Amino acid sequence: MLRLFLKDLLSSLIYNKLRTFFALLGIVFGVSSVVLIVSAIEGSNLQANKVIKKLGPDSVFIISGAIGKGPRGRTKNLKLSDVKEISRLEGIFAVTYGIVKPMMISNIRMPKFSAVFGVGEDWLLSWDYRIEIGRGFSKDDFKSFRKVAVVGHDVSDFFYPGQNPIGKIILIGKTPFKIIGVYKKKGKTPNGHNLDNRVFIPYRVFDKVVEKTFNRVSVIRFRVLDLSQYDEIVKETRQILLKNHKIDEFTIITPVVVKKFLSMLSASFALFLGIASTTALVVGGFVLSSIFYINVHVRQWEIGLRRAVGATKKAVLIRILLESLVISVFAVVLGSLIGYGAVHYILPLLNVPEVYPVKAFVVATIFSVFVGLLAAYFPARKASLLEPVKALRTKV
Numbered sequence: 139m140l141r142l143f144l145k146d147l148l149s150s151l152i153y154n155k156l157r158t159f160f161a162l163l164g165i166v167f168g169v170s171s172v173v174l175i176v177s178a179i180e181g182s183n184l185q186a187n188k189v190i191k192k193l194g195p196d197s198v199f200i201i202s203g204a205i206g207k208g209p210r211g212r213t214k215n216l217k218l219s220d221v222k223e224i225s226r227l228e229g230i231f232a233v234t235y236g237i238v239k240p241m242m243i244s245n246i247r248m249p250k251f252s253a254v255f256g257v258g259e260d261w262l263l264s265w266d267y268r269i270e271i272g273r274g275f276s277k278d279d280f281k282s283f284r285k286v287a288v289v290g291h292d293v294s295d296f297f298y299p300g301q302n303p304i305g306k307i308i309l310i311g312k313t314p315f316k317i318i319g320v321y322k323k324k325g326k327t328p329n330g331h332n333l334d335n336r337v338f339i340p341y342r343v344f345d346k347v348v349e350k351t352f353n354r355v356s357v358i359r360f361r362v363l364d365l366s367q368y369d370e371i372v373k374e375t376r377q378i379l380l381k382n383h384k385i386d387e388f389t390i391i392t393p394v395v396v397k398k399f400l401s402m403l404s405a406s407f408a409l410f411l412g413i414a415s416t417t418a419l420v421v422g423g424f425v426l427s428s429i430f431y432i433n434v435h436v437r438q439w440e441i442g443l444r445r446a447v448g449a450t451k452k453a454v455l456i457r458i459l460l461e462s463l464v465i466s467v468f469a470v471v472l473g474s475l476i477g478y479g480a481v482h483y484i485l486p487l488l489n490v491p492e493v494y495p496v497k498a499f500v501v502a503t504i505f506s507v508f509v510g511l512l513a514a515y516f517p518a519r520k521a522s523l524l525e526p527v528k529a530l531r532t533k534v
Contacts, residue, residue, distance in 0.1 A: 162469050165426065165509060169473025169502040170480060176498035177481045181490040194266065196365060198230075198372055199391040200358040200379070214354040215387040221258070221358055223378050229367050232264035233360040236341070239349055243337060244309045245297040252293055254310055254337045256344025256351065262288065262321070264359050267338075272304040272319035279318075280340050285347070288319040290334035308337070313347040315339060368392075423513040426465070430458065430517035434524075441521050451522040458518030459511060466510030470503050477502070 202216045214237065225233040236257040242249050255261075262274045269288070279286050287308060294303040294317065307314045315337075324333035345351040362368050372392060379388050434441070441454060449457075478494060485492050 162465060162472065163425070165423075165466060165469035165506050166473040166476065168509070169470055169506050170477035172502045172505055173474055173477025173498045174480045174484065176495055176501055177477070177493050178485060178490055180493040180495045180498075181485055184491050184493060194361060195393050196362045196368070197264070197393070198360055198362065198375060200375070201389050201391065202354075202356050203387065203389070214351075214356055215383055216355045216358055217382070218353045218355065220379060220382065221355065224358060224360065224375055227371060227374055227378075229363050229371055230360045231363055232260045233358075234258040234260040234264040235355040235358045236261055237344065237349075237351055237354070237356045239344075241311070241348075243293070245307065246309060248297065250293065250296050252335050252337055254339065254344070254348060256341040256348065257338050258341055261338060264361060267321040267324070269319045270322040271302070272317070274319050275338075275340065280342065283340065283343055283346065285313060285315045285343055286318045286339070287315040288321060288338045289317055290321060290332075290336045291323050292332060292335040293337060294320045310337065310339065310348060420509075423509040426462065426510060426513040427517060430462065430514050431520070434458070434517045434521040438524060441524050445524065454524075455518045455522040458521050459514055462510045462514030462518075463507065466506045467503075469510070470499075470506045473506070474499055474502055 200216065202214050216235075218235070221233065221235045224230075234257065236255050238253055238255045240251065240253050243252050243254065244250065257275075259275065259277065259280055261267075262269070267274075267288070271294075272288075274288060275286070278284070287310070289303070289308070293308070297303070297308060298306050303317045303320060306317050308317060309315070326332055339348075341351070341355075362371055372390060376390060379390075444454060444457075445451075477498070481492055481494065
C-alpha cells in the first residue's frame, strides 16, 4: 500500500516536471548559499585558530609599516635600537628580530628561488623552529660572523635529496654558506606561504654579504612569560615604539588582533551570503506557493475524484504537503551538492580553508523543509476544502 502511494506521489511530480523544476530552483539556490555560509564561517574560524597557533598565543609580533605591507614590504622603519629598548621590558623572553629578501640560491649546479632571512640570536626559539637534523645557531656563530645557515626541508631536499645536508654548501648570491641545521617541517601559512622554503643566516652576515641593512629590521618578535601581563606588555611596547616612530610606521600583531580581523571578514562574508540565501529561500517559497496554487487549480478534477472515492480532507492536505516535502528534500540534496562544489572552488580563492561541516547540511535541511511546508500549506488547505462535485465538473 505504501509502495503504491509513493509510486503515485513520484509519478505526479514527474508528470508535472516543469512545475516541479521551477519549484526546486529557488530552494536549491537558498540551500547552496546556506551551505556556503556555514562552511565559510567554519573555515574562517579554523583559519583564525591556525594563524594564532602559528603566531603562538604568548607572542607579540611587530612588523615594519602598515598592516597591508607585511614583513616583506620595502619600508624598513624598525631599528636595532627599538629591539634593544623592547628587550629591557620585564616579563618577556626570546626577543628577536629579522629581515628578509626573496632571492636565488644555489648549490653551484642548480638554482632555487627562496626566502633568505637575516635573523637575531633567538629567532628559532621565538618562532618555535625545532631542529630535526644538525644544530641551531650558537652565540659564537653570531660573534664570529660565521657564514652558516639553517634551512627548511624544501631547500635541503632540493639540493641534496637522500643525503645528509649537514656540512654541505649553498650559495646565497655568490657567497658560500655551510648548512648546519635543518628544521622540522612546518607546512604553509594560512595565506599559502611555504614555511619550509626558507634559509636563515645571522643578521650581521646578511648585512655584509646579502644586503646592507643600516641597522634596520623588518620584524621584531618576542614572547610573554605570564599571559596575565600580556595586555600591559603590549601597551608598553607600543609606547616605546611611538617615541621613535609615527603610528603608521609599525604594526603590532597579536593573536587577538588576528582573530578580530578574520572574524570581521567572516562576519562580512556571512552577512552578504546570509542576505542572498534568505532572499533566495523567501523568493523560492513564494514561487513554490504560487506553483502549488496553480497545481491545485489545474488538478481540481483529480482532487475531486480522490475525494469522491473516499479520500478525506486530511488525506488531500497531507498528499499536497508530502509532494512539497519530497521537492524540499530533493532540493536539499541537490543544493548541498552545489554548495559543497562552491566550497571547493570559491573558498580557496578567498584563502579560506575548505570545511564541510555536518551542521551546514542540518541547517539547510531545516530551512528548506520549513520553507517548503509553509509554502505548500495554504494551497494544500485550499485543495482539501474543494467540493468533490464542483471539482469534478471542471473537466466536464
